[in-house]
Amino acid sequence: MELSRVSPLLSRLVAAPRLLLRRRFTQNSTLFLLHNSNNKSKVILLLKHKQSKALATKAAAETRTPTNMVKVIRVYEHGGPEVLKWEDVEIGEPGEGEIRVRNKAIGLNFIDVYYRKGVYKPAEMPFTPGMEAVGEVVAVGPGLTGRTVGDIVAYAGGAMGSYAEEQILPANKVVPVPPSIDPVIAASIMLKGMTAQFLLRRCFKVEPGHTVLIQAAAGGVGSLLCQWANALGATVIGTVSTKEKAAQAKDDGCHHVILYKEEDFVARVNEITSGNGVDVVYDSVGKDTLQGSLACLKLRGYMVSFGQSSGTPDPVPLSALAPKSLFLTRPSLMQYTVTRDELLETAGEVFTSIASGILKVRVNHTYPLSRAAQSHTDLESRKTSGSVVLIP
Ligand SMILES: NC(=O)c1ccc[n+]([C@@H]2O[C@H](COP(=O)([O-])OP(=O)(O)OC[C@H]3O[C@@H](n4cnc5c(N)ncnc54)[C@H](OP(=O)(O)O)[C@@H]3O)[C@@H](O)[C@H]2O)c1
Numbered sequence: 001m002e003l004s005r006v007s008p009l010l011s012r013l014v015a016a017p018r019l020l021l022r023r024r025f026t027q028n029s030t031l032f033l034l035h036n037s038n039n040k041s042k043v044i045l046l047l048k049h050k051q052s053k054a055l056a057t058k059a060a061a062e063t064r065t066p067t068n069m070v071k072v073i074r075v076y077e078h079g080g081p082e083v084l085k086w087e088d089v090e091i092g093e094p095g096e097g098e099i100r101v102r103n104k105a106i107g108l109n110f111i112d113v114y115y116r117k118g119v120y121k122p123a124e125m126p127f128t129p130g131m132e133a134v135g136e137v138v139a140v141g142p143g144l145t146g147r148t149v150g151d152i153v154a155y156a157g158g159a160m161g162s163y164a165e166e167q168i169l170p171a172n173k174v175v176p177v178p179p180s181i182d183p184v185i186a187a188s189i190m191l192k193g194m195t196a197q198f199l200l201r202r203c204f205k206v207e208p209g210h211t212v213l214i215q216a217a218a219g220g221v222g223s224l225l226c227q228w229a230n231a232l233g234a235t236v237i238g239t240v241s242t243k244e245k246a247a248q249a250k251d252d253g254c255h256h257v258i259l260y261k262e263e264d265f266v267a268r269v270n271e272i273t274s275g276n277g278v279d280v281v282y283d284s285v286g287k288d289t290l291q292g293s294l295a296c297l298k299l300r301g302y303m304v305s306f307g308q309s310s311g312t313p314d315p316v317p318l319s320a321l322a323p324k325s326l327f328l329t330r331p332s333l334m335q336y337t338v339t340r341d342e343l344l345e346t347a348g349e350v351f352t353s354i355a356s357g358i359l360k361v362r363v364n365h366t367y368p369l370s371r372a373a374q375s376h377t378d379l380e381s382r383k384t385s386g387s388v389v390l391i392p
Contacts, residue, residue, distance in 0.1 A: 068092060068100075071392070073163035073372050076126045078118030081373035081380075084129070084163075091166055094141035099171045101153060103135035105187035106162045108367075108375050108388035109220070110284075110309055115160070116376065119312070122160065129372075130162030130390075134177055134187040144171055152177045154347070156190035157334050163372055165392045172340055175347040181354060188363045188387035189224070191333065193350035195306070196224040198336035199282055200232065201349070203329060204302040208233025210279040213269060213296050215289050216309065217254055218245035218385045223362055225282055226252040231358045237272060239265050239289075245385050248362070260289070269296040277301060277324075287311035294320065303328045362386030 068091050073084050094100045112129045114120040122129075137151040147153070153174035161167050177186045200206045212229050216222045217238025229236045230253025238254035240246050246257040258268045269278060277298030283289055286308030294303055294316070303326055305313065321328055337343040353359045364386035367375040378384050 068166070070165040071370070072128045072161075072165065072167075073130070073369065074126045074128055075116055075122075078116065081116070081376040083116060084373045084376065086370045086372075089128075089164075091164075091168055094139055094144075094168050096141050096143060097171055098141040098168050099137050099144065099147050099153075099174070100139040100166055100168050101133070101135040101155075101174070102138045102166045103133045103162065103164060103392050104152075104183040105134050106130055106369060106390040106392065107132040107156070107187045107189075107191055108372075108379060108390055109191050110307060110379065111191075112163075113376055113380055114308075119308075128161040128163050128167075130164070131158075131160060132156035132187060132191040133162035133167070134183040134190070135166075138166065141171070147171050147174075152179075152183060154186050154190045156194055156347075157337060163369060163390065165369070173343070175344060178351050178355070181351060184363060184366075184389055184391075185354065185361045186351075188220075188389045189350060189354065189359070189361050190347065192220045192224055192387060193353070193359065194337065194346045195221050195333050196228050197346050197349050197353075198331070198333060199304060199306060200225065200228050202336060203304055203331050204280045206232045206234050206280070211235040211237065211273055211276075213278045213281040213293065214238045214254075215260075215281070215283045215285045215293065216240070217249040217252070217257065219284070219309075220384075220387045221284060221307075223248065223252050223386050224359055226254050227359055228353065229253070230255075231353075237269060237278065239285075241382055248385055252360075265289075266292045266295045273298075280304060282306065284308070285310045286313040290314070290316070294326065297324060297326055300325050300327070302326075305330050306332075363389050365389070366391055368392075 069088050070091055072087060072089050074087050075083050077083055109131055111131055115122050115129050134154045137147055137149050137153060140147050154177045155169055155174040158173040159169060206212060206229050212234045214222055214225045217226050218240045226236050226238055226249055236254045237256045238249040239258045239260040240249050241261050246259060249257045256272050258265045278296050279298060280302040281293040281296055282304050283293045284307030288310040290305060290313035297303060316328060337346050365384050365388045367390055369390045369392045372390055375388055375390060
């Protein structure tokens with residue numbers, strides 16, 4: 001058989017998944033046995049040595065199974081930042097309804113620390129942490145429409161595993177990133193910005209005339225909450241630990257900044273509000289602040305406890321809410337982006353707020369992904385402010 005007639009056949013065959021190629025030599029010729037891994041289709045070719053050499057070289061190049069080995073961070077046991085291991089893993093191909101994304105930038109979030117420590121339990125061990133990233137679609141699963149290779153997409157929440165050079169994602173959990181927004185900016189704001197959106201616009205709807213208290217006002221979420229609450233017409237009070245963070249919070253639209261490691265924040269809020277208290281507290285610090293936050297609320301005020309960077313807060317008995325008829329909620333972004341429409345609307349409002357200048361995104365720190373452990377150390381020791389991004 002002529003090589004020119006064999007090659008197209010081979011090309012079709014090598015496109016089949018996991019094609020194996022075996023050779024056996026006779027005196028003057030080579031016997032090729034090509035078959036699928038399921039052994040359903042087999043082809044035998046008997047070729048002269050000269051032809052076979054050329055064909056074997058071509059086939060070897062074409063049948064190289066794409067390994068999709070990528071570098072990721074993996075956690076085998078809960079613990080300190082040292083449990084974040086930098087490893088090679090095989091990620092395979094996207095299945096139905098899935099896409100493979102090459103990450104350009106990955107957002108660091110405090111929730112990654114909770115999973116690493118075991119405060120929140122991952123579905124399996126070992127696991128790859130990370131809840132948000134922006135990347136380029138490099139493969140789409142069979143039959144998938146609406147996403148194409150080359151799309152720049154963002155994702156936050158949902159499947160964990162963004163501390164990776166590449167990852168497989170459910171296509172319905174990603175959103176397209178507008179071309180005007182830099183991927184690093186988008187990665188730094190997806191989870192934090194969508195959190196700010198649902199907290200201020202849906203969980204408790206902030207309106208002009210409201211007074212809000214934002215704990216950890218210079219943090220990733222805190223910085224965005226301050227800017228957005230100010231733009232909504234609220235009087236914004238923020239707490240921070242250092243003078244540098246206070247300057248950032250002021251710049252982000254905080255009308256009053258309290259250094260809560262030096263001052264009694266309850267007394268200060270009382271003073272600022274002339275004893276009336278605030279309409280809502282957004283508290284992500286948890287253990288160290290929750291009781292004080294409750295004390296800062298006005299009659300029928302809203303306590304929004306959405307995080308625990310200082311530790312899990314002590315339980316609040318229902319009776320503690322009675323004297324001021326308070327509302328208490330412990331919301332999570334996942335429950336505010338359940339449907340595709342909710343996800344698109346929430347992300348869309350974040351992107352629009354960046355474009356309109358309501359949100360200035362502070363990417364104050366970037367680390368190579370391989371140094372994720374250092375980023376965790378710095379986040380936990382309160383050395384960071386604004387957003388932190390990991391670059392693969
Ligand atoms: N419920 C949700 O859906 C949701 C979604 C996103 C984020 N969150 C929560 O929002 C919070 C903020 O997340 P983020 O990623 O933007 O982090 P972050 O606010 O940038 O970092 C945490 C900040 O908390 C403050 N803090 C106070 N006590 C602390 C302590 N003992 N240890 C460490 N930090 C302490 C620090 O600010 P100071 O130095 O100024 O005190 C620190 O910079 C986290 O609790 C996170 O879990 C919740």
